[in-house]
Amino acid sequence: MLAGGSMNNKGRSLSLKLRDGTAVKEDLPFEKFLKYGPQALTDSELLAIIVRCGTKDHDPMQIGQQILTRCRQYETGIGGLYQLSVDELMKIDGLGQVKAVQIKCIAELSLRIIRSRKSDVVTFQSSEDIARYYMEQLRHKDQEHVILIALDARMRLICDKTLYIGTVSSCRISARDIFRQALMTGAAQIALVHNHPSGNPLPSDADIEMTRRILELGHIMEIPVYDHIIIGDRQYSSLNEVLNRN
Structure with missing residues (x-):
């Protein structure tokens, strides 16, 4: 059975939940990505998709939130991901070496994308x-x-x-x-x-x-x-x- 969630002005539920508190399928990060695109996801939801699998004690969303918490040791928000080491990521329950390396690769790729978007001809003034x-x-x-x-x-x-x-x-x-x-x-x-x-x-x-x-x-x-x-x-x-x- 479903419990009512918040409604938008068209009457569609934005946060329907099962009575046991779990999210309905369309509210899960992967399905939300498919329906609304990546820009609609929070940092922790994007990380949850990368993490993919949780543990018996922590689901992917909780693991994503723990990653963000560790990021904040270095700077506000997701920017600290670049500074987190593989060993630090592996201290989070549910993250093994392979997944930690994948996350670090994504951080490195994001930096390279930023640099590749700079003008082909870089001119310095100072x-x-x-x-x-x-x-x-x-x-x-x-x-x-x-x-x-x-x-x-x-x-x-x-x-x-x-x-x-x-x-x-x-x-x-x-x-x-x-x-x-x-x-x-x-x-x-x-x-x-x-x-x-x-x-x-x-x-x-x-x-x-x-x-x-x-x-x-x-x-x-x-x-x-x-x-x-x-x-x-x-x-x-x-x-x-x-x-x-x-």
């Missing part, structure tokens, strides 16, 4: 533009990533290349490797960007000294270094600004 472009790619990383950005004379992006992935505490950068890669791309100028896993973008003494060396070598090689940018958590530092202040 260090802030560069920081914004790489912020979401780098701010979640738990190791330092150093990226070489090859630019033409009009500050258009030719390509970028991850040169190094280091430990949380250190990442060695060879100026020779930087300019060898720059020459291979035909760059008229370059920029560097790397992240601080701590979330604090303030440069260390080593960052400042390394940037000085790279600027000097860029002058000798006639490949100017536009800037070296450090990415933190929604913050960035420009080494050019730091050096100019000093």
Whole structure:
């Protein structure tokens, strides 16, 4: 038997429930997706479809809500999904390694979709533009990533290349490797960007000294270094600004 739910102005029930409290079929996330499209689903409902199977103690919707709760340890809403590790996801009852990896793959795909929708020709006007472009790619990383950005004379992006992935505490950068890669791309100028896993973008003494060396070598090689940018958590530092202040 059915108990009455809320009605819209056409008299159709939006939330019919069985007397035992379970949802009727059309209210389940998968059926709701088919009827109204993905935009009609909440974050937890979308996650429930991905999870698909629950446990004897938790249905997929409850597991989806637990995933969102863990996301909020890092930031508001679904954005924290990118920062959750596979091990953290596997601590949720009902999520095994395969499902946790699938969820992380979806998070990575969403980031790549965002980047692929950017203009085919990316032109930077400032260090802030560069920081914004790489912020979401780098701010979640738990190791330092150093990226070489090859630019033409009009500050258009030719390509970028991850040169190094280091430990949380250190990442060695060879100026020779930087300019060898720059020459291979035909760059008229370059920029560097790397992240601080701590979330604090303030440069260390080593960052400042390394940037000085790279600027000097860029002058000798006639490949100017536009800037070296450090990415933190929604913050960035420009080494050019730091050096100019000093």
